[in-house]
Amino acid sequence: MNSTKNATMSDGLIVEKISSFEPAHIFLSDTVGVLVTINANSELGWYKAGYLQQYFGAPLGMSGLALGESRFIKLFTPTIIKMRDFPSGYQVSFDVPKYFEDCTFKIWEFIG
Numbered sequence: 646m647n648s649t650k651n652a653t654m655s656d657g658l659i660v661e662k663i664s665s666f667e668p669a670h671i672f673l674s675d676t677v678g679v680l681v682t683i684n685a686n687s688e689l690g691w692y693k694a695g696y697l698q699q700y701f702g703a704p705l706g707m708s709g710l711a712l713g714e715s716r717f718i719k720l721f722t723p724t725i726i727k728m729r730d731f732p733s734g735y736q737v738s739f740d741v742p743k744y745f746e747d748c749t750f751k752i753w754e755f756i757g
Contacts, residue, residue, distance in 0.1 A: 646666070647749070647750075647751045648666060650663045659746065663745055665741065666750040670736070672728075672736065673733050673754070674755055674756050675733065678755065680722075681718050684746075685747050691720055694718040694742075695739060695741055696739070697716045699713035699714045700712050713731045714728055714730045714731075
């Protein structure tokens with residue numbers, strides 16, 4: 646996945662934050678690569694991009710989701726993650742901090 650989203654702005658203020666990135670892909674490998682970048686306000690010295698949350702659909706009551714690992718992701722830093730909780734058959738979600746005006750989220754699945 647390689648996707649960019651923008652916050653809804655009005656008079657220079659964020660009125661609606663960027664929604665979570667939730668690839669429809671089901672990951673079959675335990676190893677993924679992630680890169681998160683921003684353009685707006687990148688000169689402010691921010692380093693925290695947010696958290697990547699692992700989950701999979703499960704018939705566990707009302708929510709239907711079983712949560713796995715949550716990993717901190719740094720801005721502008723390619724990161725390789727080896728998932729241990731659910732090594733196969735999982736999905737991921739990345740929540741964007743509310744103060745980001747834009748965000749590009751890239752994730753790769755390593756197979757081999």
